Amino acid sequence: MAKLGAILTFYILLSCFISMAEKVGTEKDKALQLAPLSKSTNSTGAVVVSVKNVKKKYGKKLVLDDVSFDISAGEIFGLLGSNGAGKSTITKIITGLENQSEGKVVYYSGKPVNLKGKIAIVPQAISAYLNSSVEENMRFFASLTNLTKEMQKKRIEYLLSWLQIDGFRKMPVEYLSGGYQRLLNIALSLISDPEIIFFDEPTVGLDPGMRKMFWKKIIELENLNKTIIITTHYMDEAEHLCSKITLLKNGKVVAYGAPKELILEYGGPSILQVNTKNPVDTVTLELLRKKLGPIPVEYVNKTINISMKNNQLFEQIVGVLDEIAQKKFVISSVDLKRATLEDVFINITGSKMGEA
Ligand SMILES: Nc1ncnc2c1ncn2[C@@H]1O[C@H](COP(=O)(O)OP(=O)(O)OP(=O)(O)O)[C@@H](O)[C@H]1O
Numbered sequence: 347m348a349k350l351g352a353i354l355t356f357y358i359l360l361s362c363f364i365s366m367a368e369k370v371g372t373e374k375d376k377a378l379q380l381a382p383l384s385k386s387t388n389s390t391g392a393v394v395v396s397v398k399n400v401k402k403k404y405g406k407k408l409v410l411d412d413v414s415f416d417i418s419a420g421e422i423f424g425l426l427g428s429n430g431a432g433k434s435t436i437t438k439i440i441t442g443l444e445n446q447s448e449g450k451v452v453y454y455s456g457k458p459v460n461l462k463g464k465i466a467i468v469p470q471a472i473s474a475y476l477n478s479s480v481e482e483n484m485r486f487f488a489s490l491t492n493l494t495k496e497m498q499k500k501r502i503e504y505l506l507s508w509l510q511i512d513g514f515r516k517m518p519v520e521y522l523s524g525g526y527q528r529l530l531n532i533a534l535s536l537i538s539d540p541e542i543i544f545f546d547e548p549t550v551g552l553d554p555g556m557r558k559m560f561w562k563k564i565i566e567l568e569n570l571n572k573t574i575i576i577t578t579h580y581m582d583e584a585e586h587l588c589s590k591i592t593l594l595k596n597g598k599v600v601a602y603g604a605p606k607e608l609i610l611e612y613g614g615p616s617i618l619q620v621n622t623k624n625p626v627d628t629v630t631l632e633l634l635r636k637k638l639g640p641i642p643v644e645y646v647n648k649t650i651n652i653s654m655k656n657n658q659l660f661e662q663i664v665g666v667l668d669e670i671a672q673k674k675f676v677i678s679s680v681d682l683k684r685a686t687l688e689d690v691f692i693n694i695t696g697s698k699m700g701e702a
C-alpha cells in the first residue's frame with residue numbers, strides 16, 4: 347500500500363504543484379506595478395454588465411434567443427461557442443455597436459450607469475495604420491483621448507514597455523510579426539485606461555510562447571481589477587483564464603457558470619490510468635473489477651483505465667490496486683486524465699467545438 351500510495355500521491359501532488367506554481371506566478375504578477383494604468387474602482391465581484399433576455403434578429407433570422415448572463419468586476423469572463431453561435435453579435439450589443447431586437451443590457455458601477463466610454467475592444471484584426479510606426483500610432487490613438495499631453499506620454503511609454511514592443515517603436519507596423527502587431531492592438535486599446543476590456547479571439551494564430559505571454563498580460567490586467575471578456579474557441583484557454591463562462595449554441599445559452607463547476611456537473615468522470623509493465627491476465631482483471639464493485643474498469647494496451655465519478659473514490663481505488671498490484675502485475679506509471687471543459691462542450695452540445 348505504502349509504495350503504490352506514494353507513487354499515486356506523487357502524481358497527484360505533482361499536478362497540484364503545477365497548478366500551485368501557476369498560482370504563485372499569478373501572485374507575483376499581482377505585485378507588478380501597472381501604473382499609470384489605474385486599478386478599477388469597481389468592487390470585485392459586483393455585477394458590471396447585466397445582459398437580460400436579449401434577442402437579436404437579422405431579417406427573419408433569430409441569431410440570439412433570450413440570452414441572459416451577468417459579468418462581474420475583476421473577473422475574466424469567457425464567451426464560448428462554435429462559428430456562428432452568436433459571440434460577436436452579443437459582444438457588439440454589449441459594446442453598443444449593434445442594437446438588440448428585444449431585452450436589455452445594463453451597466454453598473456455601484457448603480458446603473460453608462461459605462462460605454464469605459465469599454466475597450468481588442469479586435470483580432472490589426473487596428474493600427476500599417477504604414478505608420480508603432481510610436482506614431484500610439485501618439486495618434488492617445489490624441490483621441492482626453493488625457494493631458496504629459497499623461498499621454500507616460501501611458502505610451504508604459505504600455506510600450508509593459509507589452510515589450512518598445513524595441514520596435516520606430517518600425518512601420520507592417521514590418522512587425524503578427525504576434526507583435528496583436529500586442530500593439532492591446533496597447534492601442536488600453537491607452538484610454540478602460541474598465542472593461544473585450545478580447546476577440548485573443549490568441550488565434552499565435553505561437554505557444556506568444557500565447558502564454560498574452561495569457562500573462564490578461565491576468566495582469568485582471569489583477570488591476572479590470573473586467574475582461576474574451577471570446578474564444580479554445581477550451582483550454584477558457585479553462586485556464588476564465589472564472590466564468592457562457593457557452594452559446596445557435597444563439598442560445600446552453601451553459602453558464604464557473605468552469606470548475608461545469609466540469610464537475612457535465613464533464614463526466616476523470617480517468618485514473620494505470621500503466622503496467624507486464625500484461626494483466628483476465629482473472630486478475632476480474633478480481634480487480636470485483637473488488638472495485640460499481641467503479642468501471644477497462645483494460646487496453648497494458649493500461650488499466652478506472653473511471654472516477656468523484657475524487658472520494660480515490661482512496662478506495664488506491665487500496666485495491668495496491669493490494670492486487672503487489673502480487674499480480676507491476677505498475678510502470680500512473681496518470682490522471684481529468685475531465686475538461688472540452689468534455690463539457692461535447693456532453694452538452696453532442697458534438698466537438700467546430701462541429702456544433
Ligand atoms: N449583419 C448581419 N446580417 C445577417 N446575419 C448576420 C449578421 N451578423 C451576423 N449574422 C449571423 O448571425 C449569426 C451569429 O454570428 P456571430 O458573428 O455573432 O457568430 P460568432 O459566434 O461570433 O461566430 P465566429 O466564431 O465565426 O466569429 C450567424 O449565423 C451570422 O451569419
Ligand SMILES: [Mg+2]
Nearest residue numbers: 433434435577
Ligand atoms: Mg465572431
